[in-house]
Amino acid sequence: MNLVFYVIQQFVNALSIGSLYALMAVGLAMVFSILRLINFAHGDLIMVAAYFAAFALLGKLPLVVTIVLMLAGTVLVGLLMERVAYRPIRGAPDVSALLTSFAVGQILQNGTLLVTRFLQKPNPLAFPVIGALSGVFTFGSITVSRVNVVSLLLGIILLVLLSLFVTRTNLGLSMRAAAEDLPAAQLMGIDINRVIATAFAIGSGLAAVAGLLFAVQAGQLTPYMGFTPVLKAFIAAVIGGFGSIGGAIVGGYALGGLEVLLTAIPGIGDILPPGLVAPSVQAWLKHWLPSSLSSYRDAFVFVILILVLLFRPNGILGRREREEMG
Amino acid sequence: MRLETREWRLKSAMGPIVAILGLVIVLGLLQAAGLAFWQGLVVNLGIFLILVLSLNLSNGFTGVFSLGHIGFMALGAYGSAILTLPLREKQEYLPNLPAWLAGAHFDFRLGSFPLGFLIATMIAAILVSLVALLVGLVLMRLSGHFVAVATLGFLVIVRVLLFNADNLTRGSRTFSNVTPYTNLWWVWGWAVLTIYMVWRIKQSSYGRAMFAQREDRWAAQSIGIDVLSPRLLAFVVSAFFTAVAGSLYAHFITSFSPTVFYFDLTFKVITMLVVGGMGSVSGSIVGTVLVVGLAEVLRRLEDPSQLYGMSGIILAVLFILIIIFRRDGLLGQREIALDRLFMKGGGSAVE
Secondary structure: OHHHHHHHHHHHHHHHHHHHHHHHHHHHHHHHHHHOOOOOOHHHHHHHHHHHHHHHHHOOOOHHHHHHHHHHHHHHHHHHHHHHHHOOOOOOOHHHHHHHHHHHHHHHHHHHHHHHHHOOOOOOEEOOOOHHHOOEEEEOOEEEEHHHHHHHHHHHHHHHHHHHHHHHOHHHHHHHHHHHOHHHHHHOOOOHHHHHHHHHHHHHHHHHHHHHHHHHHHOEEOOOOOHHHHHHHHHHHHHHOOOOHHHHHHHHHHHHHHHHHHHHOOOHHHHOOOOOOOHHHHHHHHHHOOHHHHHHHHHHHHHHHHHHHHHOOOOOOOOOOOOOOO | OOOOOHHHHHHHHHHHHHHHHHHHHHHHHHHHHOOHHHHHHHHHHHHHHHHHHHHHHHHHHHOOOOOOHHHHHHHHHHHHHHHHOOHHHHHHHOOOOOHHHHOOOOOOOEOOEOHHHHHHHHHHHHHHHHHHHHHHHHHOOOOHHHHHHHHHHHHHHHHHHHHHOHHHHOOOOOEOOOOOOOOHHHHHHHHHHHHHHHHHHHHOHHHHHHHHHHHOHHHHHHOOOOOHHHHHHHHHHHHHHHHHHHHHHHHHHOOEOHHHOOHHHHHHHHHHHHHHOOOOHHHHHHHHHHHHHHHHHHHHHHHHHOOOOHHHHHHHHHHHHHHHHOOOOOOOOOOEOHHHOOOOOOOOOEO
16 A cells, blocks of 8 residues: 555655646746747746745745735846846847846846845855645645645646636737747737737746745755756756647646656665565666666756657647757 | 968968967966966966867857857866876775776876876867767757757766766765876967867868858758768867866866856856857957956955855856847957968958
8 A cells, every 4th residue: 555655645746846847847938939039047037036035034024925025026037137138139049049048047146146145144045934835734644745735736726827818818819929920920010029028927927936836845045046947947848849838838747757757766676565576576676776876867857858859859749840950 | 372382381380389489488487487376367267268169169160059068078077087096096085996997097207297197188088079979979960059958968967977976976075186287388288289279170171161051051051061070070079178178177176076067167168258259269269368357357356345246247247248239259250360460461460
């Protein structure tokens, strides 16, 4: 029976990590689909959100006020970076845009470092405990951490709302039109700047939610904490099919599942109850899949990214339009 | 067609010879004066110059933007440092090396010349080139931002491997006790060689193929220029010199850990490349000198004012301004032509 609980727990883990990846990947995908810009500073928005939340909580503000401040602050930063850095280079070659986003990331990281110092807070900064998000839920013999359940539910709710926005509203329709063909959308009288600003605003808001949940899980913040999440979000977006919101969501959950598998499978020989598989198989598993292998997880994930880029550049859900390869 | 007479050759060699003599005099004076701070800065400058030139060869010449080069640097640094570590230190710090590596110690000298360091650097750089060949065969087929992200993936993979290969690299612990072989002469000797090689490649038919497929892939292909082979050549040669820079760095700083070789360093080198101009050898020199100098000045201002992070912000803003207002960098693809410097009526020295 233990094995069943173990599998269920891992499944919840996968869905909750997947939700976070999906929340982040969606922001990347929206911006990419319209501007063909891989916005690496998206990861730093997650970091900025976490810091906003930490400063508000350390200032003894109530949780609701904290969340509102965090959302408003992060969306403002997201809009600002679009206006100041990305608008002037619209239409520049892909790589110039990518490099600009690195520079924007550097500004946000170093800016956060400055502010932390100015407020005389330590670096790394311990994230204040949020009562509502700490502790575990217990269902019978299954225990799941509360933040995982919240991530899972919040992720699904927000992503459903986003899908409704994109399919049912005028602005959502304009956004899809702009993603399809930017000049044509402009000729049809769509206010491109408004659409792009909306994409950045929504992306930043979702990143802020992911940032808060990340911060709760990580327990401490550094100005550089956004780098790995944005890489993961990018992988999620690529696996799902870059440039489509649906693809980003599918990719996010696929990556969540993959990571949990890569963490759970090494060392499986030690967990399996005796008698479930033949002893020779168990010995084989212990020898070839030792638990130490799980520290190579990120390397495996990137190998998979490279394989997807090579063999299925349009991802799982990608459109059949071929990217310029070669 | 220019007529390549003996006299012409002599005159065109004058510029580089004078430049190298000037460099030797400056380094000699610096050595004699014994100013440790300035010597360190000039060594650093040389290492960055090699990194920027190699990155220019791959990213600038071919337009295939790699973000993974610092991974090659890390492999070069660890590879050569493991090779040069004297036997006693090796047993003490890396007790679990495989037998064939545990016995190798390239710490021998020829007279006072550290021949072992040269050989270890070469071995490490050649091995890294082979890695680059394998990686390149797979990744050079991609282009645009896809190759950028795939190569960034390579950087992450190298980092994970370095952190986990405890027996070879001591994992996350500092790799220390590397013999400080690197000095002004080693660094600038390699830097001059790198400048020469990259310059020659730019002038060669391979170099023209690199630029041709960068400007217009389809046009280049239609006149029979292969896309993959010039990209691969650039990638492998540039990995070689990047690994050399890693070895020089390792034997200069003498203790390091995998955290050094990551995105911050990558971004620094890219800034120098973009400021100078992708595709210009002289641009790389100008960009490296400017950014290393500016970073040093800012760092010195940062320390007393305690505004840590300010220098990073200023450099990043500068970078964005260059991309907005001068996308091709200060020099673009143009060169400051040393070989025209001493010719009468040679026209402008900027070509």
